[in-house]
Amino acid sequence: MCATTRPGIEDGNRKSEIVKKKKTKKASARPRSRLPITDSRLPARMTAVVKTKPLPGREGTQVKSVPVPRAGPGEVLIRVLATAVCGSDRHIYKWDESMATIVKPPRIYGHEFCGEIVRFGPEAERQDLREGLYVSAEMHVTCGHCRPCRTGQRHICENTRILGVHEDGCFAQYVVVPAYNVIPLDRHVVPPRVGAFLDALGNAVHTTQVADLSGKSVAVLGYGPIGAMCAEIARISGAARIAITDVHAQAAAHARRWASSRRLSHVSVIDLTRTKDPAGSVREALGGGADVVLELSGAEASINLGLAVARRGATISLLGIPKARSVTIQDYTGCLIFKGLTLHAVIGRRIFETWIKMLDLLRAGLDVEDIVTNEFEGLESFHDAMALLESRQAMKIVFYPNGRP
Ligand SMILES: [Zn+2]
Ligand SMILES: [Zn+2]
The missing domain is CATH 3.40.50.720 (NAD(P)-binding Rossmann-like Domain)
Structure with a gap:
């Protein structure tokens, strides 16, 4: 299963932090979101792009209704505002060998996105996160205990699990990610149109x-x-x-x-x-x-x-x-x-030096908006989008699974 790094089990220091936080929970409760999301506001089902069968094209991928996932221990549930298609998604769609050997259908794919936090799983507290916060996430989930992880090189973790490849991803209305991997964003610096592809920009x-x-x-x-x-x-x-x-x-x-x-x-x-x-x-x-x-x-x-x-x-x-x-x-x-x-x-993004540098560059005027050539509301046009990419008519495609934000 997913080798997530969970607060409290990675090292002693962090554990003591969590324990301390629990003791003072009432005093330092997480700030409430502007519009607190109640269970009745969270739907039971959502639309997602699912690799349903080990076949290329329309036969192997379906845009369908699936249950909204639940945030487990150390995880948060995020409502996806924008998500973009990566080259490796095309390999999954076409069922090219590079991905066919890794992806196990049925699998929701997609690994570039931004969204808003809607739920925290147990033990997922992080002082800088709250419901409603605008975020993205590093989708390479690292173990935290292998030699590269222990030497500050999480991007080459020996036990990397990629959300959208090994586990369910973000071509969906909701996605679950480890709280550790969440990156808070500033909407003035990173509009959803750009927040959709920070994973690729990080590359x-x-x-x-x-x-x-x-x-x-x-x-x-x-x-x-x-x-x-x-x-x-x-x-x-x-x-x-x-x-x-x-x-x-x-x-x-x-x-x-x-x-x-x-x-x-x-x-x-x-x-x-x-x-x-x-x-x-x-x-x-x-x-x-x-x-x-x-x-x-x-x-x-x-x-x-x-x-x-x-x-x-x-x-x-x-x-x-x-x-x-x-x-x-x-x-x-x-x-x-x-x-x-x-x-x-170069593989992935340095965790988290690359993210910090990327956000600083965007703040300093890095302008990548014109890379987006096509935008779609909902995920229903997924097959058309794949055709646009295949014919090279499109450069970067962004979907708004919950409508245009
Ligand atoms: Zn990618
Ligand atoms: Zn590792």
Whole structure:
């Protein structure tokens, strides 16, 4: 079952905190929400997107009525205001091998969302949380006791359970998450339209946070939603030059629109299908080479392009996952070793440094709203949304399962 980290069982200090809190419960009772939600206001059933069968497309996914989940010990129930579709949701929908081996139907999927707390399970108290609070959540549930967890690296926990993959997720009107994983949000800084995809934005922030981008030449390889977020982070971080590559004309067009909307003269967009010399084009755009390469596509050719355009001593940040588990590196000696490159493999979000940095960047003006291309009220249009993503007509799709907030 879910390896949640529950208050009171992780370590002695926290346990004593909880005990102390219980003793003074009356004096320090949780602030009441503006509109306290009574049982009669919580419906018994909700609409959710469920992977019902191990089959691709409409046959394997149903938008259906299911019971509203209950918050167990250490958990909170959240009413989902907005939720967004991630690339891995498409793999679940299409039942690609990468997800078919992990997801066990029936499963509610979805792992990017924001919402409002409606219920606390037993022992789920946290001083900064209350009913009605606007929040998001880290959906990687970590054990808290393995070696990475104990050394401040929860993002690579050996026992990670992902809500929306291993356990039920947020393509629903309500979702249950461990209180530990909840992230309070400020509506003025993070509107629900953006709060819907903080999980993905966190991937982008994590990809960029392994290097200082200010004054650097940055290559953004792959302009899907996360590439688009990385480019915007590079902009606000003060990158001197940004080169964006993609193999899809729509993606290149989207990148050009982004650059012109912000009047960025230091951004070059390279459509790889129209370039005879991709490495030469990227080097030229970056004044000789990349100080930092952000690889988001996972394509073998793109990974090799990144190594080829990297300057000596450059940092390569790798988030993209290849279709096959293995890739062939061209000229490993010349492109990697002799250049003295630093490679960072990026998984998830640093818990919780990435979240803190992301919210600070949003507060400082990081603007990713234009990445959302399509919005739907309710979840009923889920299959249509999948078709839009498949045809690359859509970049990021947001659903409002309880209506537009
Ligand atoms: Zn995701
Ligand atoms: Zn762990």
